[in-house]
Amino acid sequence: MVKFSHCLALGFDFGLKRIGVAVGQTFTRSANPNTVLKSKNGVPDWKQVKKIIKMWAVNILVVGIPYNMDDTKQYITCAARKFADELQLNSGLPVHTVDECFTTVEAKKLLWFDQKFKKKRKRSQQLDSYAAKIILEQWLQENAY
Numbered sequence: 001m002v003k004f005s006h007c008l009a010l011g012f013d014f015g016l017k018r019i020g021v022a023v024g025q026t027f028t029r030s031a032n033p034n035t036v037l038k039s040k041n042g043v044p045d046w047k048q049v050k051k052i053i054k055m056w057a058v059n060i061l062v063v064g065i066p067y068n069m070d071d072t073k074q075y076i077t078c079a080a081r082k083f084a085d086e087l088q089l090n091s092g093l094p095v096h097t098v099d100e101c102f103t104t105v106e107a108k109k110l111l112w113f114d115q116k117f118k119k120k121r122k123r124s125q126q127l128d129s130y131a132a133k134i135i136l137e138q139w140l141q142e143n144a145y
Contacts, residue, residue: 007060008023009031009061010022010052010056011133011139012061012064012135015039015076018036019038019128020036020127020129020131021034022034022129022132022135026060026140030137033133036126042079049091053091058093061096062095062096062135063098064099065081066100096143106134
């Protein structure tokens with residue numbers, strides 16, 4: 001397994017309506033929620049995606065892939081894989097995938113305790129970027145040194 005050091009990475013929580021984005025670094029193995037992009041039937045505004053990649057000058061991209069509890073695929077699994085493939089084609093960067101099982105549940109817990117997001121509307125607006133943070137940190141813990 002290849003280990004990565006001193007790289008910046010973007011994590012993506014793919015959804016058919018929204019895609020959460022987080023930014024992190026391999027050195028600290030930590031990530032922060034960044035933004036939530038709108039998508040239409042799983043298709044983002046690729047100009048916006050490229051702008052974020054360029055702005056952060058990242059080396060690595062990580063996409064969460066949802067599986068059922070029994071590891072079977074669902075429609076969203078195939079759509080997320082397609083997004084990961086298109087992300088690699090559009091960016092020219094390596095794209096890694098991780099199982100995103102329960103990341104939204106964990107993100108809801110994080111947001112519930114975050115004082116900045118006491119109002120339910122603010123929490124729901126940031127949920128996907130917090131899920132992306134969890135996805136990215138999971139990958140960083142397993143692959144960074």
